[in-house]
Amino acid sequence: MSFNRKQARLKIIQKGVLAMLPLNLAVLPWGILCGSLSIQRGFSVLEALLMPILVFAGAVQLVVIELINDNTPLATILFTALIISSRHFLYGLALRDKLKNLPFKWRGSLGFLLTDELFALSGDQKAYQGNLQLVYAISAGGSFYLCWLLWNIIGIVAGSYLPDLTSIGLDFAIAVTFIALVIPSITNVAMLVTVVVAGCLSVLFKLFNWELGLVIASLIAMYCGYITANKQAKTPIMKNNKDIP
Structure with missing residues (x-):
């Protein structure tokens, strides 16, 4: 054994x-x-x-x-x-x-x-x-x-x-390493929104030379992903309520 x-x-x-x-x-x-x-x-x-x-x-x-x-x-x-x-x-x-x-x-x-x-x-x-x-x-x-x-x-x-x-x-x-880590984790709309927002804002803040731009971009992206996930969770419930006479 x-x-x-x-x-x-x-x-x-x-x-x-x-x-x-x-x-x-x-x-x-x-x-x-x-x-x-x-x-x-x-x-x-x-x-x-x-x-x-x-x-x-x-x-x-x-x-x-x-x-x-x-x-x-x-x-x-x-x-x-x-x-x-x-x-x-x-x-x-x-x-x-x-x-x-x-x-x-x-x-x-x-x-x-x-x-x-x-x-x-x-x-x-x-x-x-x-x-x-x-x-x-x-x-x-x-x-x-x-x-x-x-x-x-x-x-x-x-x-x-x-x-x-x-x-x-x-x-x-x-950059290549983090791309390889992030792409497989995009399995739903909320994750996609988070990644897209984080990528766009990090580039934008970099252009403005914001020292904490990456951190701010991450926080905003996570909040956007959180909102998207909540809306997705509520959508089936709203549809089911409409079917009730």
Whole structure:
């Protein structure tokens, strides 16, 4: 019986790693960019390694590296990192009911590994239900963490020999990764409205150079999606009421 359990665990670990593999490969240019940029901006090898090990957030890493290079005050750096990472608070709220009864070792591990990519794999209603599903999530998130660290290490080595990789458009990998995450999640009109509004407003606010434009665009888009979902939910009820004589 224990042998069968061990086999089941190994199989679910393999399944989690394979499920995350396309995203692990998709962020390869992004990780290399983060690692090389930190070296080219004057970070030591140890400092460059600590960024992916402790921060584990690509967008935050890129922005913080540039802010530190520009001698930006610590308070500004922390506030900027908080704003960029604020979506993870929403991820946590979305998964709260599934994780609240778990021991801290599971909640802490999943909380650290909860990236955009792992959240994208959490849409199934059965996600995190049962030990095997938890092992699946940990293995998927853990493989992404290890690959992200590996890509950063390659970037750290490359940063000493190659020119600034931002000049060859390698940062476009960031946009490609998020497009790959967002498109499959558009399964209803409310999601479509949210994505379209967020995309249009973020571009508009960028043209006006609004520092918090992305956050404002996200909040407005979520509100529009919420209104659309409510109207969709009420429409069948209104139709049924009209059929009653």
